[in-house]
Amino acid sequence: MSSPFIEQLRADMRLRGYSLRTEKSYLGWVRQYIFFHKKQHPKNLGSNEVREFLSWLANERHVAINTQKTALNALVYLYHKALGITLGDLNFSLATKQRQLPVVLSPHEVMSILSQLAGRNRLVVELLYGSGLRISEALSLRVQDVNLENLSLTIRDGKGKKDRQTLLSERLIPQIKEAISAALKVQANDNSSGVGPSLPSALDRKYPNAFKQPGWMFIFPSSSLCAHPYTGVLCRHHFHSSVIRKALKPAVIQAKVFKKVNCHTFRHSFATHLLQSGCDIRTVQELLGHNDVKTTQIYTHVIGQHYAGTSSPLDNLAFPSTPFPSMKEPSKIP
Template sequence: MSKSPFLRAVSDDMRLRGYSIRTEHAYLHWIKRYILFNHKRHPETLGKEEIAAFLTYLAVERHVAINTQKVALNALAFLYQKFLHIELGDLGFSLATKQRRLPVVLSAAQVAHIISELDGAASQIVQMLYGSGLRVSECLRLRIQDVDLDRLHVTVRDGKGNKDRQTLLAASCIPWLQLRISNSIAIQQKDNALGVGPSLPHALGRKYPSAFRSPAWMFIFPSTTLCAHPVTGELCRHHLHESLVRKALSIAAQKIGLCKKISCHTFRHSFATHLLQAGYDIRTVQELLGHNDVKTTQIYTHVLGQHYAGTVSPLDRLG
């Protein structure tokens, strides 16, 4: 994203506060849209009326989802309250009413069929998404220190909402994880000989100058090439890109003739639904997924074959 001097200043402020790259990109996107919506006027000359008009426009004219409108609101709240130090008060805008759709969930047989059509890193990543309930970004960011092969758990660091959590690790993943960890360390050692290593979070590289040599910080799914660090610009090795998994999934779904529109997130949905089907309580599933509110987890009860405490259709009681 090309940045004006103003947007660069906003970006620098977010980095000082430790915001993630994904949050930074999302906020800058909505701040830029807001400025363009107001004919490129400087935000300092605008107020809560213009903010309310923009958020109402997103809901009424663009028909955005509730969560999309919330992200735009959070971006503008950051802009005014934290960057410009201007209190907004009550905005009084129209809330988006487009309801969240029920998640697409696969059967266990469909999950197994898709995994059988995948190979290499794509297969292993999908196994982690389904086996641990990870978001694809969380899976790709995993480092060697985040996977405990003895205690069978995965630590997700700086997940959604900047939260850490622990979730399950499938025992069937151990053999290929051991091999992948060994290969990642070998790649790291070659990179270290060139004076480079894995990309490191925030200012950790400055605080611990030799951290890039520690196997603990190496990605389990490292990129095949070196690149410039998104913040510092230094040469490093990042993790694989999400597009690798998406493309492989699209091809696999076509091969098996799957008549459902799936994504990487489908396997996280399936993880949650299948745990509930197996009788695990919803609070446990909530914890594994990292949801703040159990209401978010409850959506999976609506896609179960026998939800609402085992209620069955009256048609099945006839005869």
């Protein structure tokens, strides 16, 4: 498939205001779809070919249902919006949906992991747990998003255009102030060279000097300059999420936490611990930014609230009070 078609799709998505992550994801699925059908142009294909591709993902690739949904959304965009072709009822094979409970850390495990981190890396992870942020939301924080008086953070949702506010731990005020001060020094140095933080689309054209305003500076700036992916203008973005992931892995090992822990685990732990402390589920939903309370309800399964008032039948047996025998070490294999 010729690259001009892909570039045309890219330009169309930017015109419609799609995020960079969505753009990369959709273009990737469109490429896979085209290669699956031996590089035929999508306008020469239709609902049968889309159904065949989505069913192949489920039956041969065994992808998760959310992965299949993303591929479907990409192809719906391709046909309905870009090509203006109606697909109709696809009736494809659905990927198997399996409910997996999120991994949640105990407060002690959170403390153990945090104790293995320091400086900027620790502050970011503390924001993930203390404010329930996604890693992308924490790194995208700008100076103007922090309200130290009200102890709140404003999360800018570039995807759904729905901003929200969440909590800011009072314990983090000194570290946040220090991070802001360091970021503003970086901005001042950049401004002397005529550059500044990367800005939302079209803002730099509407307000040419916005890059000099402290409010637009990232709290966690990158160590190097880069070209803006849309405009090509030299700017400074926030640092990449891989920095935190690389720091988190050895911290989990050193803390001797034997769970599958990633950055999102701290957001799960934030929600679960709030519910355990008596916070109502609607408040947790707003703090997390979930559109549907059903998404938030998964955490009630983690803490067992869906079994309210129910106890194990083993607890009702009248066992005599006897000490538990010590466990013998397993015999060694000769």
